[in-house]
Amino acid sequence: MSVPTLTLCRTCRDADPALPGQVAAALERAGIAAHLTQVDCMSGCQRPQTLAVRQSGKTAYLFGEISAGDLPDVLTFLRLYARSADGNFADARPLGKLRFKAIARIPG
Template structure:
């Protein structure tokens, strides 16, 4: 796992129709929500995404940068504060 990540369980992420939801969030970064994850088949993809996410200053990436098996599992990408404020970087 990427350095500085914490894994924690939460009671609900409103993904009941897409069991095994996983979110990535960090201060000042875009957040991601993935759903319908096959725990064993996708574990490596989640670790790869964690490393990518850690390397991105604002957390922003397009679907082509994410591990291919997660591309169709992306439920949401929520812009970080700079993107919401209109920063075009």
């Protein structure tokens, strides 16, 4: 079974260098399996710091303006994403403020 890949932009202006470690720790505490990577520029520069979530066969997402304060909503997203066969959600309200931070949704 595949797990989602989370990719954080490390070159966004004002990127929080502590965020990758905070994401990794939150995933571990929550018992959520995922690959966490960092890349240079994902072209979400108007809404830094960007986070991509993708998994084979599922819709991929790009979120902007991610901070440590968003981690509870990111974890909720990942739990729902894991339960979804195709990565889509009938109701985004459980995602809290994260639903307003979506930049793109790419069908899988």
